[in-house]
Amino acid sequence: MSIEKKEFRPKIVAFCCNWCSYAGADLAGSSRLGYPADVKIIRVPCSCRVNPMFILRAFEKGADGVIMCGCHPGDCHYSTGNFYARRRMTLLFSMLDYIGVENGRTRVEWVSAAEGVKFSDTMNSFVEKIYSLGENVRLGDLRCRN
Amino acid sequence: MQRIGVFVCHCGSNIAATVDVSKVAEMALMEPGVVHAEDYQYMCSEAGQAKIADAIHEKKLTGIVVCSCSPRMHEATFRKAAERAGLNPYMVEIANIREHCSWIHKDMEEATKKAVILMRAAVAKVNLNTPLQPGESRVTKRALIIGGGIAGIQTALDIADAGYEVDIVEKTPSIGGRMSQLDKTFPTLDCSACILTPKMVEASAHEKIKIYTYSEVENVSGFVGDFTVDIRKKARSVDMDKCTGCGVCQEKCPSKKAPSEFNRGLNNRSAIYTPFAQAIPNVPVIDREACIKFKTGKCGICSKVCQAGAIDYEQKDEIITEKYGAIVVATGFDTINLDKYDEYAYSQSKDVITSLELERVMNAAGPTHGHLERLSDGKAPKEMVFIQCVGSRCSDDRGKPYCSKICCMYTAKHAMLIRDKYPDVNVTVFYIDVRTPGKNFDEFYRRAVEQYGVNYIKGQVGKVIPQPNGKLLVQGSDLLDNRQILKEADMVVLATAIEPNPDVRKIATMLTASIDTNNFLTEAHAKLRPVESPTAGIFLSGVCQGPKDIPETVAQAGAAAVKAIGLLAKDKLMTNPCTAHSDELLCNGCSTCENVCPYGAITYEDKEVNDHGIREVRRLAVVNSALCQGCGACTVACPSGAMDLQGFSNRQIIAEVDAICR
């Protein structure tokens, strides 16, 4: 039996703030609230540590979706980090949308340490979205030279 | 090149049941830099830690990856183990293959694949780790307690008894909190005041405790061990030192129309007042909104009658700045606003009251002097209906999604006390579930039913219908008998949901303590660190962390005190070495990073640099690592990439990204 077409399994990178959503993911885990294995989490001290370069890098290396999770606005462990992150990501996502990259591939969600359910729901819906979008062709393809 | 050892934990079957741990170890050996890999049942056990130590010695490891549970669980354990074996603790990284993998995936192959990727990411990161040295910071040996209720008082007493100074900041004119408003307490029916007032007195007399009443925390800066706090002492208009607490001013005050906060607005108080007779300090305050002198300039009777000359209309708010090593939040709760529950006729009928109001009605010092009577006409009720879960367990935006936890018990208490004191009064309780976990709690509830004949009906009330004759028609359902009930009552008591004190969000923001969607402060770990905030140096006491009754509050207050004492007992603290650092050769001196730093940790200096032979003086960013908390905001703001974060460097994170997307 030969496999003609490989099943699409997306690569999804999730940047999670150590103080909220990373703990939220832990809570989702200990509560056994599943979400697809396609999601891989990278721990950062704060959403404001997430450089747009990291997100572009992930796409360039073949990620099909990138999600960033931080503390709810006003609840940042460092007071203001997520406010800066919010502006940075808004502008970055808008730019990606502008150059024709599907907006659904990027997302920001605020998930607190207590929101294991929200974490799992968020990941499930994000993964579902990425499946519906299929493989990320455009971002990986956006280069100067063909 | 690093020499990395990878250790894969089975966590019994927690990991091993869904992740092929030996496969993960096997794959690890194929990663660059990895010279050793093994799996073991419990890596966190002594034997497991010994394996790590042995490997460090035998294989001359320079870096460690432990594939195990969340770093929030055992990162510290493994770092200490590595340190004991002579490795810099910051050369250890954790791949979270339990919470983020084995526990949420069912398919072994899939989970194993993911575990391998997580391991790779950790290895890629460790390849770029560098040894880090934590700095030291001092500890101010004084604690601040925000909130002077039973939680705050107990925590303060416990810390003070251990020999440390404690300040209590209380917003209202007296300490005592909600507990001072209660009449009796379950499940023993002690008089609340009788057990609380001795503690209040003890706190006020304690030489290590300073109490700021009628005061609020205005600003908090600094960090664990070294917080600087501004406290606003609101103008009391009464000199604390001169006042003898004789009470004449309150008697003579002609303005007696202000609703009494202490009696939940059921009766009025004078404009100059102490909230209740046993108030501590026993010094009144002038409510400037209600005071005739402040409103019209005329009056001044209190000043005239005060023998001690303590009245001071000119008094102003005062800001006090103090240093603290630890802060305990004990801000307590209030009942929710019932504006959105008009079907219960709370705003339409005076005879529909909340349970906390009933406490005041039952209390000898309350508006009815302890007589159970209707507030509309003063008549003794014959039929009382209690409605449970008013605003609790609501997933809509009218109420709270959680169980308020205390209502089932205090309703049983109320029902029992009423039946005991007024045997001719019928008591009916509409409930959804009766929840009585706790020592002697269910027995207590059963006594209400069996011994006192309280009528419990399973089913919620749909509407309370005031009748022209002044009675209240309660329309409820009896789910067990499958019938709709129309019951005529004289009084209806609503077991109103409790919520954290609305001010707590502001306080949490000042403290950078995390708070959940219901405004309860989040604990560092739901099970293992229940009285600590994830923010170091902040501790939680009482209902600010979640609904609880008095015994639980007191227990938690003691626990919070012990945690605070543990911190105050240290002379020095190790600081987090994961701080920002600027590369002098790349820094433009543009000040962008300075603008986003929440700690003022970045300053600029003119420094001479040697840039590949060019010597020149440049304006450069300098990070004060004692102030830097390591958020990383500056690293992204920096256009040139000069600013980087130790432990979470650009290259480390990119290496993780690459490993995941490989």
Added chain:
Amino acid sequence: MSSKKKQAELIEEISGVNPLKCMKCGKCSASCPSYNEMDIKPHQFVSYVINEDVESLVNSESLWKCLSCFACVERCPRDVKPGKLIDAARQMVVRQRNNTYLSPDEVPELLDPEIPQQLLVSAYRRYRR
């Protein structure tokens, strides 16, 4: 998928109600003005859907006694909206079986000179396809 299950899912879809959110507090039944006329009580609707017994639900008298007054919807603390389930069940009856609770023949005898148009219009919409 069994047809029973399909029916239950259909009713969830038409109504947009998730019956699993119900905590069985009975506030709907406590609020219902038609309670005494109903054979299946408002708080029981969710159980019928959960137990996939849509058959009993669509045959129940309650469908025609519900006033669509939304008292249960307004007061439900769990956002379950039992009234919408009844509406959905009624829809299933009028849609699937072309079964009508109101036939044109019986209308004349029900009429009186003051009846507002909207009553007839709404009765038709509620009771007939």
Added chain:
Amino acid sequence: MQELINRAKELLDDGTVARVLGWRAGDLPYNPEPAYFENAESLKDFVYNGFCGANLSKYMIEASKLEGKTLVCLKPCDTYSFNQLIKEHRVDREKAYVIGVGCKGKLDIEKIRAQGIKGIESIEGAEITDEAETLKIQTIYGEKTCAYSDAMLERCHVCKGKEHKIYDEQIGESKETKDGERFDEVSRIEAMAPAEKFAFFKKELSKCIRCNACRNVCPACSCRKCVFDSNKFDSSQKANVDSFEEKMFHIIRAFHVAGRCTDCGECSRVCPQGIPLHLFNRKFIKDIDELYGEYQAGDDTDSKAPLTNYTFEDAEPSIVGKRG
């Protein structure tokens, strides 16, 4: 121009400035280039005309390190960049003597060529003092004409205004050249379907030869060492032509200057491949204006930049998907 030269001579002579930063005539009538003039005599090569599009602010970074003051000629739009550089502590205000020079729109030789005018020998009407609406161009094929505004750079059609934001003195009149809307082009792209947008940018970006002209000319790209040249981000293969930056260079560059870019348009002007690079920067400016309130980088030297600022009520990133 002569007034400018005379004044420069004066200032050099009385020692107020040690050098003059301006433009020198090039080998062709339309390619003057930025240059330092150390003495009165050398000013004979000084030129200021419609082809002096180059923004001299960035040169002041190096000039700030030199001994003595530098006289710098800044057009109204250049002063925004200069202000921004002051704000970022990249230039020393004390080391600059700013002459705000008049501008009546700068010319784009490509636009002239696009009209079929080749073999250019000389151009008349490009002088800054000249009120002529028409350029007279002598070519090897004879005299050709071209309306001044038809030969203007795109950026001049959406000119930010003829006011100098910072100067020590002003010489020459400026003229309003704005006859278009700054964000029209961006809006047009925003309205495209995703595939269309993608095709558009892919086509444009595929022309890039990574010559770095855009980066070199950009006054906001003033980093001592560009992240693309350091090893701070890339953990591997620098030499790989296919590497990260290759693909993302222009997006990252635009992001790095977001909130700092004054929209001077130099990037597009200098691109040898004619890539409309300003469309990236202007998209960020449009978003910033719409989401966080109007902001013009370089308008002043002390306001908070949009990316180092926030409000509690800021839009959520999901707004991008919502507004479609």
Added chain:
Amino acid sequence: MKYSYYPGCTLRTKAKDLDDYARASARVLGFELEEVEDWQCCGGVYPLGTDEIATKLSSVRALNAAKKKNQELVTICSACHHVIKRVNDDMKNVEDICTRANNYMELDTPYKGETKVLHYLEVLRDRVGFDELKKKVVNPLKGKKIGAYYGCLLLRPGKLLEFDNPENPKIMEDFIRAIGAEPVIYPYRNECCGGYISLKEKDMAKSMCDKITESAEGFGADMLITACPLCMYNLNKSSAREIPVYYFTELLAEALGVKEVQA
């Protein structure tokens, strides 16, 4: 001020009074009701299934007509108000319904819930203002004790209609005060009269109406006012009690001194 106006089927026929008084009063109060051209009946019941589209289209047409004129859409009948406001909410917030409805309608520009729907009472409260109304009253209805009967359709679902507090409304009471009478607050004023079932379940309707009128009389009301022709019919027909029931617009016209002009 001009509003688009959706009278609805009953106001064109059986409840002509409600309509006439409303228009006459509007003129006095300085606003104009422009009837939506070719309006179609709203159906009287909000389409129950979430998957129903066709039955929502008549509302969408009226809403779109108002949008084109850039006017707010005013309704008087409680049922029309309920149906149109809820359909409008669907068009605004339920993507699926919006897309499908627009597919049916084939409009030049899709309708996305842009129109604001106002009940006549809301116009009085939010646009005219009860204080302003009070000033225009020439025959204050002094001494009249009036019970407001809201019923169910005006108020619920409260979150969606955003008309008033569904459990303790006050807009009609404020209205009663504005026209110089005394409002009587009684607990059954937001309970359903059973209007929808009054065709077939006469006994049920009677028992419900009796509860309402008994309660209102018990608290001292001399009369009831309503905004709903169905409630009006039902309370008159089904209740054993004699308490008179009026459209609120009739009392409004009376207070403004334009009742006789109409009649």
